[in-house]
Amino acid sequence: MYLPDFDYYAPESLTEATGLLMQLGTSARVLAGGTDILVKMKSGLLAPSALVSLKNLHELRRIRWDADRGLAIGALATHNEICNSAVVQEHFLSLSEAAHKLANNQIRNRGTIGGNLVNAIPSADLPPILIALGAYVTLAGPNSSRTVPVESFFTGVSRCALEPEREILTEVVIPPQKTTGSTYIKFGLRRSGALAVVGVAAAVTMDGNVVRDARICLGAVYKVPTRAIQAEQVLIGKTWTNDLLEQAGRTAVGCCLPISDIRGSAEYRRDLVRIFTRRALKRAITQGHV
Amino acid sequence: MQAIADKQGVKRYIISLTVNGDEYSPVIKGNTLLVNLLRDGLDLTGTKKGCELGDCGSCTVLMDGKPVDACLVLALEADGCEIITIEGVAQHGELDRLQRSFIDNAAIQCGYCTPGMILSAKALLARNPHPTEPEVRAAIAGNLCRCTGYVNIVKAVLDAAEVTA
Ligand SMILES: Cc1cc2nc3c(=O)[nH]c(=O)nc-3n(C[C@H](O)[C@H](O)[C@H](O)COP(=O)(O)OP(=O)(O)OC[C@H]3O[C@@H](n4cnc5c(N)ncnc54)[C@H](O)[C@@H]3O)c2cc1C
Ligand code: FES
Ligand code: FES
Numbered sequence: 082m083y084l085p086d087f088d089y090y091a092p093e094s095l096t097e098a099t100g101l102l103m104q105l106g107t108s109a110r111v112l113a114g115g116t117d118i119l120v121k122m123k124s125g126l127l128a129p130s131a132l133v134s135l136k137n138l139h140e141l142r143r144i145r146w147d148a149d150r151g152l153a154i155g156a157l158a159t160h161n162e163i164c165n166s167a168v169v170q171e172h173f174l175s176l177s178e179a180a181h182k183l184a185n186n187q188i189r190n191r192g193t194i195g196g197n198l199v200n201a202i203p204s205a206d207l208p209p210i211l212i213a214l215g216a217y218v219t220l221a222g223p224n225s226s227r228t229v230p231v232e233s234f235f236t237g238v239s240r241c242a243l244e245p246e247r248e249i250l251t252e253v254v255i256p257p258q259k260t261t262g263s264t265y266i267k268f269g270l271r272r273s274g275a276l277a278v279v280g281v282a283a284a285v286t287m288d289g290n291v292v293r294d295a296r297i298c299l300g301a302v303y304k305v306p307t308r309a310i311q312a313e314q315v316l317i318g319k320t321w322t323n324d325l326l327e328q329a330g331r332t333a334v335g336c337c338l339p340i341s342d343i344r345g346s347a348e349y350r351r352d353l354v355r356i357f358t359r360r361a362l363k364r365a366i367t368q369g370h371v
Numbered sequence: 372m373q374a375i376a377d378k379q380g381v382k383r384y385i386i387s388l389t390v391n392g393d394e395y396s397p398v399i400k401g402n403t404l405l406v407n408l409l410r411d412g413l414d415l416t417g418t419k420k421g422c423e424l425g426d427c428g429s430c431t432v433l434m435d436g437k438p439v440d441a442c443l444v445l446a447l448e449a450d451g452c453e454i455i456t457i458e459g460v461a462q463h464g465e466l467d468r469l470q471r472s473f474i475d476n477a478a479i480q481c482g483y484c485t486p487g488m489i490l491s492a493k494a495l496l497a498r499n500p501h502p503t504e505p506e507v508r509a510a511i512a513g514n515l516c517r518c519t520g521y522v523n524i525v526k527a528v529l530d531a532a533e534v535t536a
Contacts, residue, residue, distance in 0.1 A: 082423040082442075084402035088382065089447055091372065112445075119404075119443050120424055132401075136448055161437075185513025186491065188425055190437040191444065273512035274426065 082123045088131035095141075098133055099223040099249055105131045107246045112136075113157060114191035116184075117200045141195075141251055144168055151256040152176075156195025156249070160184070163194060173255055174370050179210045179265040179282070185274040195250045198234065201241040202276075204301035208235070209282035210265040212298040212306055214371075216255045220248045228254075232298075235305035259294070261287045262365040267300075268353050270344060277301045278345045279353040281333075283361040284371075285316075292316040292366075297329070297358060302337035302350050309336040312358060321366055330359035372450045386450035390415065391459025399446045406430045406441035408449075409456055417457035417486050421515075428514035431487035432456050438494045440513070457486035460493065469493055469531045478527035480518035487514045492528045501532055 088105075092098040102109055110129040112118060121127040135141060141157040146168045154163065163169055164180040183189060183197075183206040197207045198218060211231045219228050220243055229242050231253070236242060243250055263284035269275030280300030286293040295316045297309040312333040319325055339350035373385045375398070387396045390413060397412050406423075409415045409432065421427035423442045430441040433455040460467045469489050472478070479485050488511055495502055495510035502510070507528045508521075516524065 084404065086400075086402055089384070089401040089445070091447070091450075112448075115445065115448065116425055116443055119445070123423065132445075134445075134448065184425075185428070186510055187428055187431055187438050187440045187513040188443075190434075190439050273509070 084119065084122050085125075085128045087122075087129055089134065090131065091134040091137050093137050095138060095221060095249065095251065096223070098135065098138065099221060099247060101133050102245075102249070103223055103247050105133070109133060110245060111199075111249060113193040113196040114159060116188050116192040117196055135249070146172055148257065151254055151258075154194055154253045154255075156251055156253065157193050160189035160192050160194070160197075161186070164189065172371070173214060173263070175263040175265055175282075175284075176207075176210055176214070176255070179206055182206055182265070182267050188274075194253055198231070198253070199241060199243055199245075199250055201235050201237075201239050201305075203238060203304055203306065204276040204278075204280065205306070206265070206267060206277060206280060206300070208306040209280050209298040209300040210263065210284075211253065211255070212308065213263060213265075213282040213284040213296045214255045214260065215258065215284075215296070216253055218253050219251045220244075221251045222248045226251070232308065238304045258371075259286045260284045260371050262368055263371050264361050264364040264368065266357055266361050266364070268357060276344065279339075279350050279357055281354065281357040281361040283358070283365040285362065285365045287321075287366060290320045292319055292321055295362070297333060297361070299333065299337050299354060299358075302339040302354055307337060309333040309358065311336055316362070321362075323363075326359045326362045327355075329362060330355040330357075333358040372447065384447060386447060388449050388451065389453045391455060397446075401445070401447060403446040404442060405432070405434075405444040405446045405449050405454070408446040409441060409454070412446075415456050415458050419483055419486060421483070426515070427484075428487045428491065428511075429484055431490045431514060433490055433494055436494065436497065438491045438513075455490065455493075457489060460489060467493070469496070469528070472527040472531035473524070476523045476527035476530060478520060478523040480516075480520050484514055484516040484518075488516070488524055492531070495528070496532055502528070504529065 109131040112132040112134040141155040160180040265282040267277045267280040282298045295313045312329045315329045339347045341347045419429035421429035
């Protein structure tokens with residue numbers, strides 16, 4: 082399996098990189114870990130005229146905690162770097178766990194958080210937990226940069242707010258928050274290396290047994306990862322019980338629009354949404370870490 | 372990395388990388404994959420090609436100590452990196468204890484997955500000298516064995532870890 086021809090650039094700075102994108106025009110693409118784009122190029126789904134590799138932009142690899150801003154993860158941080166980072170584990174263990182559920186070890190050593198977001202497939206593993214934790218991304222253009230909440234970043238299957246001919250996703254930020262528990266759970270056809278048939282992330286703020294706030298995000302059951310807002314409302318202000326969580330799970334089914342494909346039927350996915358929403362909530366409420 | 376163009380205008384690049392401790396400066400095309408540079412350019416055919424899509428792990432090599440699928444890495448991206456292939460695992464004609472353990476445990480059937488299995492296991496033992504069985508299974512989850520000899524493979528890795536205990 083061979084790759085089509087393309088020009089290759091490895092800029093030394095972010096300004097040089099966005100400048101190159103502008104200059105090269107619409108069919109140039111950014112190369113991060115390559116685990117998505119090279120597969121697409123091999124399968125003939127994509128034939129960019131040029132690849133702009135980010136490998137020399139070392140500052141985009143950093144993971145930092147700042148009490149005011151929260152957790153800032155450079156776009157080039159790999160899944161294994163996120164998974165093994167002491168800073169991530171200390172502040173948002175659920176993100177580290179989600180990164181560990183993705184693909185397999187070899188892919189986690191190359192694949193990046195930036196690529197996982199820009200690739201924008203509905204079954205991607207990091208978006209649900211990032212949305213549940215209220216994360217936002219920074220998109221840098223040649224002259225300015227903007228921030229977009231991950232929740233509104235996705236615009237369709239393989240579509241997102243990034244303008245590929247001029248912007249680079251530079252970092253993902255999870256703001257400091259009152260959340261007391263969060264988790265991401267996924268059902269795949271195998272335990273490793275399988276995309277999610279359904280993925281559910283939940284983040285809750287508890288006051289004793291009372292749910293003060295809840296955010297639920299469903300993956301792989303709509304064209305973009307989706308908040309289950311009605312299900313969240315079932316919970317907020319109430320004392321949690323298993324029945325209440327079941328009711329939230331039932332409500333979440335109404336918040337999605339799954340398709341049938343080789344990984345599972347729509348009906349099966351709806352049932353998984355009910356069960357996994359209930360389980361994710363229970364874990365977020367009882368496990369005692371964010 | 373240095374870009375050069377021939378008379379037809381075809382662009383090539385000179386990169387430098389270390390493979391199994393030896394330094395190389397191959398001339399490659401932009402679309403050359405690391406797996407093809409190793410196999411065709413450097414004649415290191417111990418690195419296998421299976422799915423070529425990141426699913427099977429038969430092309431696993433260590434890139435700066437970490438297992439990666441060489442079928443999903445551009446050779447250009449390995450510029451300046453240290454690569455270890457299965458040919459670099461035995462030292463001075465002596466098999467590595469992992470290789471020995473694979474033989475002793477009959478963890479090899481057709482052998483196609485073995486180079487990748489050994490490299491994934493090698494990286495695991497370097498970072499975690501005394502793994503549990505689930506840790507071994509997780510480390511080789513990206514290496515498929517179509518002969519399905521997983522039980523003996525896991526045993527071989529655990530045994531090799533024992534030796535250093
Ligand atoms: C065998 C296999 C299993 C997989 N399993 C899973 C899984 O279980 N869960 C899952 O979620 N994913 C999975 N993936 C998909 C993939 O590995 C991840 O989405 C990964 O995070 C992609 O990151 P990357 O750095 O490799 O992206 P790349 O392939 O380098 O890029 C992907 C896209 O994003 C763009 N891009 C990348 N970074 C930036 C940036 N910083 N700024 C602007 N544009 C950018 C590229 O131009 C390209 O269009 C799997 C892939 C394979 C091959
Ligand atoms: S050949 Fe590279 S993973 Fe299968
Ligand atoms: S021994 Fe044949 S594929 Fe593993």
